[in-house]
Amino acid sequence: MSDAPTAKDAPTAKGRATRARIVEGAAEVLRERGVAVTTLDDIRSRTGTSKSQLFHYFPGGKDELLLAVAQFEADRVLEDQQPHLGSLDSWESWQQWRDAVVERYERQGDHCSLGALFLQVGRLRPGARAIVTQLMRQWQEQLAHGMRALQDNGLVSPALDADRTAAALLAGIQGGVAMLMSTGDSMYLKAALDSGIDHLRAATVEPVRA
Amino acid sequence: MSDAPTAKDAPTAKGRATRARIVEGAAEVLRERGVAVTTLDDIRSRTGTSKSQLFHYFPGGKDELLLAVAQFEADRVLEDQQPHLGSLDSWESWQQWRDAVVERYERQGDHCSLGALFLQVGRLRPGARAIVTQLMRQWQEQLAHGMRALQDNGLVSPALDADRTAAALLAGIQGGVAMLMSTGDSMYLKAALDSGIDHLRAATVEPVRA
DNA sequence: ACCCGTCTGGACTTGCCGGTCCATTTTTCG
DNA sequence: CGAAAAATGGACCGGCAAGTCCAGACGGGT
Incomplete structure (x- = not known):
């Protein structure tokens, strides 16, 4: 195709x-x-x-x-998170990416083109679902890749299930954005991102504290 | 009003x-x-x-x-999570609630009435936004209340910021549901819920392991 | 029995918007 | 240059769905 x-x-x-x-x-x-x-x-x-x-x-x-x-909008989503999303190999880069995401969606205001689009064209066209599915898979993959980079650098325990954690973080982002759209408050998005990164930090090879 | x-x-x-x-x-x-x-x-x-x-x-x-x-649908959302959502004071009750949420939204299939509704009526009417905002606030409050109950029972460290963690968990749920709708896969929702609860478990007063 | 407000049925109007069609201009290419 | 193909303009059509209107049925209070 x-x-x-x-x-x-x-x-x-x-x-x-x-x-x-x-x-x-x-x-x-x-x-x-x-x-x-x-x-x-x-x-x-x-x-x-x-x-x-x-x-x-x-x-x-x-x-x-x-x-x-x-499709056009979907392509932009990941592009707008670059170059950060592509190199999530240190705590700093994760933080920068986090800020970029918050900034992007705060600027976008209260219109989620993609969300509305596939709710409109939605489940009717099989093509629409394919676009979203692929976008999410790529997004999740990049996050998981970043987590594995942290593991390779000895910053995060290898025991952590990167794919599962990436899925959870991605869900948090999606929900945070959705709630930013509907309530106008970006606090949920920030909480989801910070909480997700905290979750990684809590899984350091050497626990910072007891 | x-x-x-x-x-x-x-x-x-x-x-x-x-x-x-x-x-x-x-x-x-x-x-x-x-x-x-x-x-x-x-x-x-x-x-x-x-x-x-x-x-x-x-x-x-x-x-x-x-x-x-x-409004009718919004009222159902929290009702459908009862009685679990009202008494999140033990790990078992959290697990039961988690299962109830997954089951509810898996059954609902691929139509998010509320989501689609306020994307349609959306930001035009101020009333629509009020409905969603209030629903989210109540939902978050109940989750935070449950977290504090765990703290009171000595199961979770009092240092945990219940409100913030509840916001993150709620965002994860919203995103997980959204992705269930659009991709048909409930894995994201499950990951978000489990990851959120794990986050609580990781903050036990006595760390399970080193 | 009556009256009046509420409830109900359904024909009708209206405007909008997706889609069609053809005439005209512009570009490409031998 | 000349013809065919592509690109463009815009009038037009048809259907559909939101909203209007009035006539009539019900039902309770005096």
Whole structure:
């Protein structure tokens, strides 16, 4: 599914640019106004395109466009955590990553594009679920990788189950973000991150104290 | 805001029954088919009511009805965790509660009524945010209360910040549920719960091991 | 029996929004 | 340059679903 050109990938240079403009513009307006209330006309006017272009590049209609936006947003999620997420091999880097995550989602304010997107397109399209599933798997993998790096550096006990702990931390992040969206308070996200890292710290090879 | 009759609370006995029937029926159909695709006609046919009744009991239209359903669902969330959530004073009760939570959300399948609801009605209505905020506060409070009970029973170190740990655990639950919805895998939820409880166990007054 | 407020049924209106269609312009390529 | 393919503009359609309205049924209080 990754080597197929998906039909609309490369007709011409201009075409590709327009398509990209549509996806990015759609992502913006969706982030600002929410999926539920955004119409094709909103996207059209924001991106300076015409109805026919929308359907030219996304023959599947609105659903296909939303799916493309979801993929676009999903790609950004992990990118925005770099370079920290890629090198979680010391306590400092974990802390930096933690701050980057908090900052990213606090800035994003109260609109979770992805969350809303796959709640809208949701369980109908199998494609949507695949996007989320893959994103989560990669995310969890990177966290687990970082934990193993700590273990390799002798900072964390090898007894710790990195995959399981990474899953728990990831769940905490997701929930923290969700609660930031719905309550406007980032305290839950911070608590989840700090608590997760504390959990690692508590599993040092040499317990700091009794 | 809690002592005001909200105008439509008690016109007559029959009226109250009909109103309740509408809310419950709407909750059912929303859970089954999702907010995005559910129309007033779906609710109408499910509850055996007419259009005029819907607007008679919810003059504010669909939004007001959805809000009422959100409140209804929010009330169920904590109820469904009883009696365990109310008496988290031993390791066994924590475990029982943990199992109850997993079971509840695994059964619920892949439709998060509440989540979808306040993503739909969402940030527009201030009322929606209030419902979620209050639910989360109560939930967190109960968890923190349980943690303090463990402390009082000498099972957990008094040094532990119950409120913060409860916030982190709650975030983990929320994220775990969200990921259960979107990926279909309850592993994240279980990991979050177990990891959170482990975190408590690691803070026993007498460290189990070195 | 009566009256009045509540409750109910369902036809009707209205506006919106996804999707279609064709005419026109621009680009590519031999 | 010229033709074919791609890209673009925008009018138009059709359906659907929210919301309106009025006519009538019920039911309790005097």
